[in-house]
Amino acid sequence: MSLDIVQMVLVTVLTAATPLILAAIGELVVERSGVLNLGVEGMMVLGAAAGFAVASQTGSTLLGALGGAGAGLLLAALFGVLTVGLAANQVASGLALTILGLGLSGLVGAGYVGMKRDPAPPLHLPGLSDLPGIGQLFFGHDAFVYATLLLVAGVWWFLWRTRAGLTLRAIGDDHTATHALGLKVRKVRFLAVLFGGACAGLAGAYLSLAYTPFWAPAMTAGRGWIALALVVFASWQPLRVAAGALLFGGATVLQLHAQAAGLGLPGQLLSAAPYLATILALVLLSLGRRRGGSLAPAALGRVFAPSR
Amino acid sequence: MAADTTAPGLPLSESGADRPPALLQIRAWLARRAEGVAIPVGAVIAGFLIFSLFLLALGKSPLAFLDLVWRGGFGSPFALQNSLQRAAPLLLAALCVALPARLGLVVIGGEGAIVLGGVAAAAAAQPLQGLPPMLAVPLMALAAAGAGAAWIGAVGALRAYRGVNETIASLLMSYIAIALSNHLIEGLLRDPNSLNKPSTWPIGEAFAVGALPGLDVHWGLGIGVLACLAAYALTERTTIGFAARIAGGNVRAAQIQGLPVGRLVVGFTALGGACAALAGFFEVAAVHGNANASLNAGFGYTGILVAFLARHNPLAILPVAFLLGGIEASNGLIQRRMQLPDATALVLEGLLFLVVLVGETLYGRFKLFNPHLWAVKREAVA
Amino acid sequence: MLAKLVQTAWKDGSRLVSAHPFSRRHLLGGAAALSLGTLPFGRARAAGPLTVGFIYVGPKDDYGYNQAHAQGAAALKAIPGIEVVEEENVRETTDVQKTMESMINLDGASLVFPTSFGYFDPHVLIEAKKNPKVQFRHCGGLWTEANPKNAGSYFGYIAQGQYLNGIVAAHASKSKRLGFVAAKPVPQVLNNVNGFLLGARSVDPSITLQVIFTGEWSLAVKEAEATNALIDAGADVITCHVDGPKVVVETAARRGAFVCGYHADQSALAKDKYLTGAEWNWASIYKGFVADLQAGKAPPNFVRGGLPDGFVKMSPYGPAVSEAARQNADAVKAEMMKGGFAIIKGPLKDNKGNEVAGAGTALAENAIELEKTSYLVEGVKGSA
Numbered sequence A: 001m002s003l004d005i006v007q008m009v010l011v012t013v014l015t016a017a018t019p020l021i022l023a024a025i026g027e028l029v030v031e032r033s034g035v036l037n038l039g040v041e042g043m044m045v046l047g048a049a050a051g052f053a054v055a056s057q058t059g060s061t062l063l064g065a066l067g068g069a070g071a072g073l074l075l076a077a078l079f080g081v082l083t084v085g086l087a088a089n090q091v092a093s094g095l096a097l098t099i100l101g102l103g104l105s106g107l108v109g110a111g112y113v114g115m116k117r118d119p120a121p122p123l124h125l126p127g128l129s130d131l132p133g134i135g136q137l138f139f140g141h142d143a144f145v146y147a148t149l150l151l152v153a154g155v156w157w158f159l160w161r162t163r164a165g166l167t168l169r170a171i172g173d174d175h176t177a178t179h180a181l182g183l184k185v186r187k188v189r190f191l192a193v194l195f196g197g198a199c200a201g202l203a204g205a206y207l208s209l210a211y212t213p214f215w216a217p218a219m220t221a222g223r224g225w226i227a228l229a230l231v232v233f234a235s236w237q238p239l240r241v242a243a244g245a246l247l248f249g250g251a252t253v254l255q256l257h258a259q260a261a262g263l264g265l266p267g268q269l270l271s272a273a274p275y276l277a278t279i280l281a282l283v284l285l286s287l288g289r290r291r292g293g294s295l296a297p298a299a300l301g302r303v304f305a306p307s308r
Numbered sequence B: 001m002a003a004d005t006t007a008p009g010l011p012l013s014e015s016g017a018d019r020p021p022a023l024l025q026i027r028a029w030l031a032r033r034a035e036g037v038a039i040p041v042g043a044v045i046a047g048f049l050i051f052s053l054f055l056l057a058l059g060k061s062p063l064a065f066l067d068l069v070w071r072g073g074f075g076s077p078f079a080l081q082n083s084l085q086r087a088a089p090l091l092l093a094a095l096c097v098a099l100p101a102r103l104g105l106v107v108i109g110g111e112g113a114i115v116l117g118g119v120a121a122a123a124a125a126q127p128l129q130g131l132p133p134m135l136a137v138p139l140m141a142l143a144a145a146g147a148g149a150a151w152i153g154a155v156g157a158l159r160a161y162r163g164v165n166e167t168i169a170s171l172l173m174s175y176i177a178i179a180l181s182n183h184l185i186e187g188l189l190r191d192p193n194s195l196n197k198p199s200t201w202p203i204g205e206a207f208a209v210g211a212l213p214g215l216d217v218h219w220g221l222g223i224g225v226l227a228c229l230a231a232y233a234l235t236e237r238t239t240i241g242f243a244a245r246i247a248g249g250n251v252r253a254a255q256i257q258g259l260p261v262g263r264l265v266v267g268f269t270a271l272g273g274a275c276a277a278l279a280g281f282f283e284v285a286a287v288h289g290n291a292n293a294s295l296n297a298g299f300g301y302t303g304i305l306v307a308f309l310a311r312h313n314p315l316a317i318l319p320v321a322f323l324l325g326g327i328e329a330s331n332g333l334i335q336r337r338m339q340l341p342d343a344t345a346l347v348l349e350g351l352l353f354l355v356v357l358v359g360e361t362l363y364g365r366f367k368l369f370n371p372h373l374w375a376v377k378r379e380a381v382a
Numbered sequence C: 001m002l003a004k005l006v007q008t009a010w011k012d013g014s015r016l017v018s019a020h021p022f023s024r025r026h027l028l029g030g031a032a033a034l035s036l037g038t039l040p041f042g043r044a045r046a047a048g049p050l051t052v053g054f055i056y057v058g059p060k061d062d063y064g065y066n067q068a069h070a071q072g073a074a075a076l077k078a079i080p081g082i083e084v085v086e087e088e089n090v091r092e093t094t095d096v097q098k099t100m101e102s103m104i105n106l107d108g109a110s111l112v113f114p115t116s117f118g119y120f121d122p123h124v125l126i127e128a129k130k131n132p133k134v135q136f137r138h139c140g141g142l143w144t145e146a147n148p149k150n151a152g153s154y155f156g157y158i159a160q161g162q163y164l165n166g167i168v169a170a171h172a173s174k175s176k177r178l179g180f181v182a183a184k185p186v187p188q189v190l191n192n193v194n195g196f197l198l199g200a201r202s203v204d205p206s207i208t209l210q211v212i213f214t215g216e217w218s219l220a221v222k223e224a225e226a227t228n229a230l231i232d233a234g235a236d237v238i239t240c241h242v243d244g245p246k247v248v249v250e251t252a253a254r255r256g257a258f259v260c261g262y263h264a265d266q267s268a269l270a271k272d273k274y275l276t277g278a279e280w281n282w283a284s285i286y287k288g289f290v291a292d293l294q295a296g297k298a299p300p301n302f303v304r305g306g307l308p309d310g311f312v313k314m315s316p317y318g319p320a321v322s323e324a325a326r327q328n329a330d331a332v333k334a335e336m337m338k339g340g341f342a343i344i345k346g347p348l349k350d351n352k353g354n355e356v357a358g359a360g361t362a363l364a365e366n367a368i369e370l371e372k373t374s375y376l377v378e379g380v381k382g383s384a
Helices: A002-032 A040-058 A061-085 A090-112 A135-139 A143-161 A163-173 A175-180 A185-211 A223-233 A238-260 A267-271 A273-287 B022-057 B062-073 B077-101 B110-128 B133-162 B166-186 B220-237 B239-249 B251-256 B261-288 B299-309 B314-338 B343-360 B371-381 C002-019 C024-038 C065-077 C094-105 C117-130 C159-172 C187-203 C220-232 C246-254 C267-273 C282-294 C323-337 C368-372
Strands: C050-055 C082-087 C109-114 C135-139 C151-156 C177-182 C208-213 C237-241 C258-263 C274-280 C302-305 C312-314 C342-345 C355-357 C362-364
Touching: A002 A040, A002 A135, A002 A143, A002 A163, A002 A185, A002 A223, A002 A238, A002 C220, A040 A061, A040 A090, A040 A185, A040 A223, A061 A090, A061 A185, A061 B343, A090 B299, A090 B343, A143 A163, A143 A185, A143 A238, A163 A175, A163 A185, A175 A185, A185 A223, A185 C220, A223 A238, A223 A273, A223 B166, A238 A267, A238 A273, A238 C208, A238 C220, A267 A273, A267 B166, A273 B133, A273 B166, B022 B062, B022 B343, B022 B371, B062 B077, B062 B314, B077 B110, B077 B133, B077 B220, B077 B261, B077 B299, B077 B314, B077 C094, B110 B133, B110 B166, B110 B261, B110 B299, B133 B166, B133 B261, B220 B239, B220 B261, B220 B314, B239 B251, B239 B261, B251 B261, B261 B299, B299 B314, B299 B343, B314 B343, B314 C082, B314 C094, C050 C065, C050 C094, C050 C282, C065 C082, C065 C258, C065 C274, C065 C282, C082 C094, C094 C109, C094 C117, C109 C117, C109 C282, C117 C135, C117 C151, C135 C282, C159 C177, C159 C187, C159 C237, C159 C258, C159 C274, C159 C312, C159 C323, C159 C342, C177 C187, C177 C220, C187 C208, C187 C237, C187 C323, C187 C342, C187 C368, C208 C220, C220 C237, C220 C246, C237 C246, C246 C258, C246 C267, C258 C267, C267 C274, C342 C355
Parallel strands: C050 C082, C050 C109, C109 C135, C135 C151, C151 C302, C177 C208, C177 C237, C237 C258, C258 C274
Antiparallel strands: C274 C312, C342 C362
């Protein structure tokens, strides 16, 4: 019995963390390439709206997920053209993307408010999924959750075990030198931005197609910003992103469960916990180093304009 | 930071002998000035054109839309005052972005400073009860400004002395400020009589800040305009402003010249935070009469948009805030008359922002506006 | 026929107001009656149509608070000579002042309904002073005699509906645990939580209620998470008090729990899992106000009412409601229709063990004490 409760808590935390992991792992790749895209919230919310709309129109959750990822990717492409192609300010472009994404999602989603869908079906392996205590935790999730975990492993492998990953990290640390070496700085960055957009869109689609499943205006409610904080908190390490997402996602959702169990916690303060943890991590990391904060990709947020 | 790679005001390296004739000099001066107007104006027009296509796709008339923007935001004394009212908090919020931008910093945590400033002003009003308003109201404003300065100044300090990315730190600090403010409004500072809408104790009629003479707009507008003018004077007409720009261009060079980069960073971020917090002060003292959750109304985020559209020039903030105020003022009318959802205004704002950013990258690319390109041509001809 | 019904409901409302001589509302009712005669109410626009403005704090299709008002507005659109203008997602800042002014100056509105609680002080008060010829009626019961006479308040005792919800829920619950998703721990919400549990305990005193506060009036995903948390903790009937209950209703039904609605009728979202719901009936109030204006007099300044006055109504029973539950709820409803039904009756303790009502105390729906409720009654798990 108590094992089942532990499992329930873990399942809850994992599902709450999934959208954060998805969005953050995408942003991690973007930032590793030296680009700071603050538009995660906008891509995520548009992904949620577009994903729900496509799934409702076609009746297919898979197409919905692809639609969500595609919407995030399109918005990211716009960002890429601006920042990588035209060397526009990244922070400003990211904020513009957030505003545009929120606006477009409101229009795309307008016809779908209050509409119902069945959630993405969970995996069911006869025997395994019903194992007491662990069955649901390991074999009872929907495809999004497994895809997310695979993605984390894949990104880790890509960044640390492949030549392309090394290139991407090198470009993120010094675009001038890598450009001089003949590496395609802009191409790599543009692809990284697209990947980040697709991940953010998929994270939104997970919210609207599996986690809740419904569309509500501005439903991401700041998760995109938490994902951004998470990348910093995890000091740009994929596995730490996953761990941090479990922590951040867990803190918010378990606070609700604690209330249901009769434990009162200061909810307003707890909602700031991810941000507080991240800023503390930033400060602590900087104290441990002479120049501080140097875990970040060195070229992060800097404009690269070789022709000028 | 892409902006301001060509710092105006720096002496040209040309020797006196090559100096072009006076007429050409005037033309060059005019051309350089014209670029700063033509590109943003062109971008705004382009943004409206793209938005028009978008409206056509939705089956709505762009002309009807523009007509309503005019009537709702600019076309009558009521509409104008409505726009000015909405511009007021944006002026101060934009300075929270524009001032640190002089040092090449991107601070996006103004929203938190606004909310915290409002709460600080409301909290300060309590021990000041009974004092003459001429004394108490400035003290409330000071409390707000101090809270905002400390909050955003801390971001600057983290940047200057610990190398922490100020964009991310200010964003985090903003969320923390909002959560802290909500906690205080619903707990320690709550007026137990504010039953169904938790608020702090009211500041009282005596401390309320009124409207500008002859206008239906509160004093936040007047102070906002003054703050923009002062910020312009500071950044463009003082040695401190000049030092900040040097440091923003090249930190190493500034350090070699012995400029106090750390203090400049902390000072400019703190000043920006104080401005945003003053916007919060006016929301409390001139609008709500107490601090409550409505302080978190998104002025800080729109302020970022204003600052970037104004290219962080404090003088340009004035017309840009007015334009955005007008768009927001007409939004309701557009919603009621054209049955367009509320999100439409966000799409327009996002599009304008993106188009202006594209415009931003065009500086120095048009021959018409760039005398050094003329010179190249003259040399080539010669 | 309908108009007549409305008129009766209207009269009942005013009767109820003056029926309790010791309440604040009695005085206010008197003031309202006075102001009817003395208001310098110019009918300058009598020739043209009467334009009525509605302002909502959220989207008007939220299956909740705002939709309940929008339904009232829709009912007005059907009346000849009435024009309705609406604006949604209006913030509780100077924005709402400007929206009111815009409706008055540009649309010619002569009656404005700013429907969100937070619009009243200072926004409605300021605009009422600025526009003495326009009538402002605000949802929330905040108007006092000191406020402008062209402003006013209306609100309803919807905790009665939650009490009936509780009765039906108790009959449907097998686990004897109910769940409540609440926005903020403010008196209106606490009264609803208490009403829901006390209704359930009138059927079975062993029932408990778990409440989760989300901290915001509208936060869709968190509301879904809270609903899941309640069901995970064993609750099998869920209700809520947030601005848009659709998320809670959908989520609970999908998880197989029964659900009681709030604000508006959400039965379409939960089908056979929907038991019943406590709904606002703003159409009747709005029609009454408009009828007053068309007759050339100002609407009353302060009206409140519950089930008997037609301010609040119940959703039709869903298919899962047993015959016994129907009879039980209908019997209590009949009691309520007489007026003066007390949900809070002593002896009663709060969930921290403090006495909140002594033996012999009975608080009728309009008792002044209920406007300051700061406790959760015994049997509610959660903290205000």
